Amino acid sequence: ETVMTQSPATLSVSPGERATLSCRASQSVRSNLAWYQQKPGQAPRLLIYGTSTRATGIPARFSGSGSGTEFTLTISTLQSEDFAVYYCQQYNNWPPYTFGQGTKLEIK
Amino acid sequence: QVQLVQSGAEVKKPGSSVKVSCKASGGTLSRYTITWVRQAPGQGLEWMGRIISSLGVANYAQKFQDRVTIHAEKSTSTAYMELNSLRSDDTAVYFCATGDVGSSWYDYWGQGTLVTVSS
Numbered sequence: 001e002t003v004m005t006q007s008p009a010t011l012s013v014s015p016g017e018r019a020t021l022s023c024r025a026s027q028s029v030r031s032n033l034a035w036y037q038q039k040p041g042q043a044p045r046l047l048i049y050g051t052s053t054r055a056t057g058i059p060a061r062f063s064g065s066g067s068g069t070e071f072t073l074t075i076s077t078l079q080s081e082d083f084a085v086y087y088c089q090q091y092n093n094w095p096p097y098t099f100g101q102g103t104k105l106e107i108k
Numbered sequence: 109q110v111q112l113v114q115s116g117a118e119v120k121k122p123g124s125s126v127k128v129s130c131k132a133s134g135g136t137l138s139r140y141t142i143t144w145v146r147q148a149p150g151q152g153l154e155w156m157g158r159i160i161s162s163l164g165v166a167n168y169a170q171k172f173q174d175r176v177t178i179h180a181e182k183s184t185s186t187a188y189m190e191l192n193s194l195r196s197d198d199t200a201v202y203f204c205a206t207g208d209v210g211s212s213w214y215d216y217w218g219q220g221t222l223v224t225v226s227s
Contacts, residue, residue: 001170034213036153043203043217044153055215087153091212096169097143099153 002027002093006086006100012108015078021103023071023088032092035064035073038102039084047086048073075105083107110135112142112204112218119224120194127190128221130204137185138162139209144178144189146200147220154200159187194225 003026031051036044046055048064061076088100115129143158157168161180180187205214
């Protein structure tokens with residue numbers, strides 16, 4: 001099973017600043033990585049797939065990069081609605097398609 | 109685009125079973141692979157298994173292999189996840205999810221179903 005490790009567990013950032021979230025895979029997942037945002041009481045929302053392709057309706061301030069085992073989600077200018085938990089997920093190595101444990105992005 | 113609507117919350121006794129449904133609308137179920145993901149209170153997302161609706165083939169995470177059954181009913185565009193031998197640590201919100209045809213990421217999610225296992 002491919003283990004996905006996200007860091008940090010919690011990230012405190014002020015609105016208007018940049019946030020950088022990391023995701024590491026225990027083995028290569030090539031570019032088969034997605035990012036999700038989850039707010040309390042809601043289902044996850046797809047942000048990014050294929051490492052860097054934004055899903056429909058996702059603002060340009062969200063960007064993804066990386067390949068192989070190291071990946072990054074960057075939120076360029078944090079808005080109030082961006083404070084949430086973020087998960088990465090690999091869909092290259094089967095089974096199963098594993099998620100990271102999440103990074104909580106909180107207001108500083 | 110497809111919408112997924114799940115059945116309501118359940119309270120179950122340890123050792124019993126639960127069956128959660130996921131009805132797809134706005135698209136033909138047979139076009140989609142439906143995946144089940146669960147989230148224990150305050151915890152992250154855990155991939156459980158999936159059903160390739162067009163083939164009726166299900167795949168499971170090893171952790172759940174012996175206790176979970178996922179199937180799809182094309183006539184009603186509904187997928188089901190049944191979990192047996194429930195334990196207290198199965199208390200979680202269970203989500204169904206799917207993506208555009210051919211994708212392995214999840215664009216569309218159900219609203220989640222809370223399953224509480226308690227004596």
